[in-house]
Amino acid sequence: MGDPAGIGPEVIVKAYRQLHDTGRPIVVGDADVLGAATGICESDLSIQRIETVSDARFDRETIPVLDLDNVETLVRGEVREEYGAASLEYIERGIKLAKAGEIDGITTAPINKQATKLAGSTYAGHTGMLADRTNTSEYTMMLIESDLRVTHVSTHVPLREACERVTMSNVYSIIRLTAEALSDLGIEGPTVGVAGLNPHASDGGLLGDTESAEIEPAVERAREEGIDAVGPESPDTVYVRAAQGEFDCVVSMYHDQGHIPIKMLGFSSGEAVSGVNVTIGLPIIRTSVDHGTAFDIAGTGVASERSLLDAFGVAVDMARARTTG
Template sequence: MGDPGGIGPEVIVKGYGRLREISRPVVIGDADVIAAAIDVCGLSLGVETIESVAEASFAADRVPVIDVGGVDELVRGEVKREHGEASLAYIERAIELATAGDIDAITTAPINKQATKLAGSDHAGHTGLLADRTDTENYSMMLVEDDLRVTHVSTHVPLREACDLVTTENVRDVIRLTDAALRDLGVDDPTVGVAGLNPHASDGGLLGDEDGEEIEPAVEDAREAGIDAVGPESPDTVYVRAARGEFDCVVSMYHDQGHIPIKMLGFAGGDAVSGVNVTIGLPIIRTSVDHGTAFDIAGEGVASEQSLVDAVEVAVRMAED
């Protein structure tokens, strides 16, 4: 359900009808908060409180909620330790259900990192916690927006540290994870474009040596392993080329390098924000919306559910494969 004080509960109930068309959705969160979101959005829905997935009826007029609770007083639009604790509890329960095989995939609504930090979490968001709980060492973030997909060698670290993380081993691992994830998404014989770190991919060494010394060997290793990897390519054009179909995904060297083109596509269309975040490399399927808690509009019932619906669609596709 994500942070109770954000837009997660609202986009869930607004998207429930569409989610039922493609899956059997169960909310892991707080039943009272979901009921409050239904009221805010003016929907003709009820809440079905359950203790296990097996109890869900998946009726059209009732949202099934595994009621983990955690919210004594709902305050929308504010950072609260209690909400951070609840967010973490929902994730923990989802991981338990996924690893036990009771659910096929997890799709996460947004959490607030300040709230989860107040709650005592050492992780910057969902991803690190999911990796920690599933004993996963090699994982990455894949963002999906229409015909463009990107993965990342690093995400939530300072830019100076991100440059140090561009090593042959790290880049090679993400290329391999990317190839496997694309196949899970139904892409046969994928082509992986690899962005350079420096402008013009170092321009033959004129603008740095990381591309030649770290990224090129990773691409060569991947090709020797049978992966159709290409690069390092100039980062100012590789995303356009991917969007035109030349590459099935672009491996980005750091957070903003990959996020900016994705969010330009996802947010430029107005209020209906789309885009999907997929954690690749985990033993379970996890997708997420590609937006935050939007505290400024929480409780107004105006948030778009499109990214959530897209995220569940991707999860279903991966589960089917």
């Protein structure tokens, strides 16, 4: 459900009937908070409190909520330790259900990092917790917006450290994880574009040697293993080429390099961002909305459910691909 004080409960309510038409959604959260969200969104959906997954009725008129009952008082739009602790509990329960095979995947509504820090979490977000709880050492995020997909060699680290992380082994690992994730999405024989680190991918060594020393050997190793990897390509054009269909995904060298084109594409339509965040490399499926808790509009019922619908759809596609593959 995400942070109780954010827009997560509202977008779940607004999206629920369409989610139900795609798969069989269960909400891990607080039933009273979800019930209040139905009022905010002027929805006629009812809430079913469940104790186990098998209790869920799965109909278009009722949201089954695995009720952790961990929100005593709710003040929307506020950062509170109580809400951070609650959102962490939702994630922990979802991970346990997925590891036990009781659910096919997890789609997460947004949490507030300040609130989870107040609750004692040392993680920057969901991803580190997911990796630790599943004993995963190699993982990264894939962002999806319309026809563009990007992955990252590094994310939430200072830029100087991000540059230091561009090593042959790290780049190769992300290329491999990317190719595997694209297959999970049902893409046969995916092509992976690999961005350079320096302007114009160093322009033949004039602007640095990271490409020749680290990225090119990583691409070559991936190609030797049968992965259709291409690069390093100039970062200022590779994303346009990918959006036009030349590559199924672009491996980005650092956070902003990959996030900026995704965010530009998402906002260019004039509507709310509808992107999807997929944690790849995990033994379980996890997707997420690509937006925050939006405390400024929490409780107004105006938040867009587009990103949640897309994130849930990607999780369903991945689950089906794993089942049939």
